Structures are given as C-alpha cells and as structure tokens.
Amino acid sequence: MALKAAGRPSAETLLLWEREQARLRTRVLHGDTEAWQRDAAFSGLRRVGGVDVSFVRGDDSRACASLVVLSFPELQVVYEDSHLVRLKAPYVSGFLAFREVPFLVELVQRLQEKEPGLTPQVLLVDGNGVLHQRGFGVACHLGVLTDLPCIGVAKKLLQVDGLENNSLHKEKIMSLQAGGDTFPLMGNSGTVLGMALKSHDHSTKPLYVSVGHRISLEVAVRLTHHCCRFRIPEPIRQADIRSREYIRRTLGTPGSPAQMRARSREEQRPKAYPKGGPGPAGPPKDSGRGPSPDLEDLQLCFQEQQDGQPEGTGHHEDSGLRTPSPPWEDDL
C-alpha cells in the first residue's frame, strides 16, 4: 500500500487525505497559549526551531529533512539534526504535509529523546498554516502532531479563497516601506488568513505568514520578523542550508552538468603537491582567510532573482555613484 513518491495519488487517496486533514483540524489551538507570547519583548523565549526538507535532484524518492534550534534573541544554532529520508508521497498542492510531515515529526521526537532541554518553544515551518485550501496547511499539521506552537512561513502566495497574486496584490507589496511592514490577506470569507510581511528593509518579495498552532497571527508575524537577519527567517534558513549541504556532501549531484565539469577538473588536477606547492600558474588561493562572508546567502539571493521579477535595476552600469541597497541583497 506504499505510495509512490512520484505520480499523482489516486482520487481515493486524496479523499482519505482530505478526511485526515478535516479530522486533525479540529485539534488546532488558535491564539496564544504561552506566557512569552504575551510579552512585548518575548521575555522567556529562548529557543526557536526551524524545519525544512531538501530534495535530491535526479531522485524523486530521497530527500534530507532537517531540524535546527536557535537561541533567541541571538539566533545562534544550538542544535541540528539532518536525516536522509525515503519519500513516500508525491507533492500535491494542498497536501504538502503528507509528503514532508512524517519526517519532521520524527526529527522532533528524536530531539525530545536525546536533548529534551533543547526542545524549541516555537517552530517556524516552510509552508502555510491556516492559509490553505482547507484551512489546514503543513504548519497546522505539524503543530497538531507535535503539540508545539507552529508558524507557517511561505515564500509564495498560495492562491486560495479568492487570494490572488494579481496587480492589486503587487501594488500592496510595493506599498510596504520598512522591514516589519505588513498587510492582511483577507479571503472571500472575510477572514484574515495571514499577513504579507516585508521581512527586512531591502526585501522586495514579502513572506506570507499564517498561524499554525498555539499562536496568534499578530505574535506569529512579530516573531517571524524578529527572526529575520535576511529575507528568510534564520531558523528556516539554517534548516534549508544544512539540509542542502547534507545532500551535497553525501550524494553530491551525480550526473548534473556542473558536477561533471567539477569532477573532470578534479581528476585532471593533482590532489597533492609533493614538491613545488600549487602547480605552475597557481596563485596561493586563500591562505589565511577567515570564514568568508556567507556564501550560502548569495545562492539564496540568486534564487530570488529567478522566481522574482527581473528587477530592472539589476545592472552594474551605475558605477561609482552610490551603493544604495543592491537589489540582489533581497534574500540576504
């Protein structure tokens, strides 16, 4: 009865999934249940978790699930667990949780067994909460199954209940001024399903924050903003970076053009230099350099330039004069 990780689930499966979502939905706790959520400075909040799943390009059944815990408000990683997993369900919009959530629950359980003292007081989840076709996105699903406060943070607007990424929506985005600015996402039903959040001053694309479990929308938005050193909140960003890094290091990307080129370069070059140091025209690369400034951040910002609008200012022709706020820092 094991589902293939690729291919569309049958209509019967989708009906079962819908019933499961409806059943679990009754267990969502709305509103703030923790003392720190009521405090203007989040006093008492010490640990914020983030989860993410990264995928193997050529393989539709393997992925890496990561859970990280960060100190608050410092946002330093104090726990990480990355695990290679075998996917059992395909991605279907509206049913993301059935693909990812089993592994996320397992990561939380492992943490509670090994390091219960590091259990996060709130979890930021890549995806939506109640901003969902049936009001039960992955952040609600994970929240109910773990009973941890959860916040849904999506990078794209899920167009449900009349919400549309149309010109009016884009106007509202452009009207956002400073980091922390928001506008409500009101469905046809008249309910506010979530908030669009400008996560920092120079971010073009907003985040779409919605409630998962045991937290109010206002607190969810304010906390998400407090977690943003760059566009993506640090807990999710660290989980993303670490899960991708795990895949890159263990599986590489066999077969990809870039990997093939990298491999042939690697084979032609001697791995050790027994005598003369680095070969003929080999300037000593970086000898005593400290950790170079977040290389990962640059990758994220390029991704934004891809799925975002081409951002007409992305030229380098305006040399010399001014360096206002480079458009490519959007994801930093």
Add this chain to the structure above:
DNA sequence: GCGACAG
C-alpha cells in the same frame, strides 16, 4: 487546450 501549482 489553458492556466494554476505552499514545497
């Protein structure tokens, strides 16, 4: 046939 489509 066409548009939509969290991750």
Add this chain to the structure above:
DNA sequence: ATCTTGTCGC
C-alpha cells in the same frame, strides 16, 4: 522543490 551565469567588494 531542483538547476543555472557571472561580478563586485571586503
């Protein structure tokens, strides 16, 4: 979700 180019600045 995944891949991808090249460039500036410290």
